[in-house]
Amino acid sequence: MSAADQVEVEVHPDAATLATSVAGEVVRRIEDAQARGEVPQVGLTGGSIAVRIHAEIGRIGPESEVDWSQVVFWWGDERYVDRDSDDRNARSARSGFLDALGVDPARVHEAPALDSGLSLDDAAAAYGQEVREHGAGAFEVLMLGVGPDGHVASLFPGHPALAVDDAVAVGVPDSPKPPPGRITLTFPALRRSRAVFFVVSGEEKAEAVARALAPDGTVEETPARGVVDPGADSPTQAIWFLDRPAASLL
Numbered sequence: 700m701s702a703a704d705q706v707e708v709e710v711h712p713d714a715a716t717l718a719t720s721v722a723g724e725v726v727r728r729i730e731d732a733q734a735r736g737e738v739p740q741v742g743l744t745g746g747s748i749a750v751r752i753h754a755e756i757g758r759i760g761p762e763s764e765v766d767w768s769q770v771v772f773w774w775g776d777e778r779y780v781d782r783d784s785d786d787r788n789a790r791s792a793r794s795g796f797l798d799a800l801g802v803d804p805a806r807v808h809e810a811p812a813l814d815s816g817l818s819l820d821d822a823a824a825a826y827g828q829e830v831r832e833h834g835a836g837a838f839e840v841l842m843l844g845v846g847p848d849g850h851v852a853s854l855f856p857g858h859p860a861l862a863v864d865d866a867v868a869v870g871v872p873d874s875p876k877p878p879p880g881r882i883t884l885t886f887p888a889l890r891r892s893r894a895v896f897f898v899v900s901g902e903e904k905a906e907a908v909a910r911a912l913a914p915d916g917t918v919e920e921t922p923a924r925g926v927v928d929p930g931a932d933s934p935t936q937a938i939w940f941l942d943r944p945a946a947s948l949l
């Protein structure tokens with residue numbers, strides 16, 4: 700399926716053990732990067748399993764070796780709603796672990812919010828500019844949830860944003876998953892990752908997972924492939940972290 704050196708699939712009995720496993724692996728990648736003297740960039744995602752993962756990072760983070768002030772955080776996508784809206788992906792990460800672990804606020808890069816007054820396209824351009832200026836190198840680890848239709852970030856099957864290869868981030872005004880307005884990193888930006896973790900829980904995702912891992916799947920049908928399929932800068936590693944219901948058609 701992928702130009703990634705290795706695509707792995709890890710199946711866990713349920714969402715809770717899945718979240719614990721992903722959180723542990725994210726923390727380990729950050730520890731290893733810091734042990735190499737790096738300031739790792741971490742890409743976060745929205746979605747229900749992400750909420751569980753954030754809580755687990757908050758639980759294990761204090762006992763880890765991570766210097767949380769030396770980690771840079773981004774989002775693969777964000778909803779274009781007011782900054783204090785419960786719909787913001789950043790809200791879940793902040794309440795789950797960012798606020799508790801002593802991260803450096805200057806290293807937490809939220810996408811602009813609707814109350815910035817910017818148009819959606821200008822907000823996306825501003826986020827892309829911020830990634831270009833501060834997102835040195837690649838994501839050490841990028842988490843991506845997967846929708847029942849196979850979308851990742853806010854890159855939806857058949858959407859024109861899938862074809863954008865000359866911008867780091869774009870506005871999506873017509874997301875089929877509410878809320879409609881979103882900012883999303885594009886495939887070239889998402890590909891710049893050492894490791895991509897697709898984090899997927901629930902029976903309703905089983906078809907999308909099976910399509911994404913099928914040898915003949917296409918990017919149009921399952922955008923996850925656009926992150927790891929052959930092409931420049933494909934991630935070195937892609938791991939599908941699934942619970943048993945999400946893996947039920949493999």
Ligand SMILES: O=C(O)[C@H](O)[C@@H](O)[C@H](O)[C@H](O)COP(=O)(O)O
Pocket residue numbers: 744745746747748749776777778788843844845846847850851852853876
């Ligand atoms: O902003 C968003 O909605 C997310 O980034 C989106 O890409 C999400 O990760 C998937 O839709 C899975 O979400 P669930 O895990 O809630 O199904």
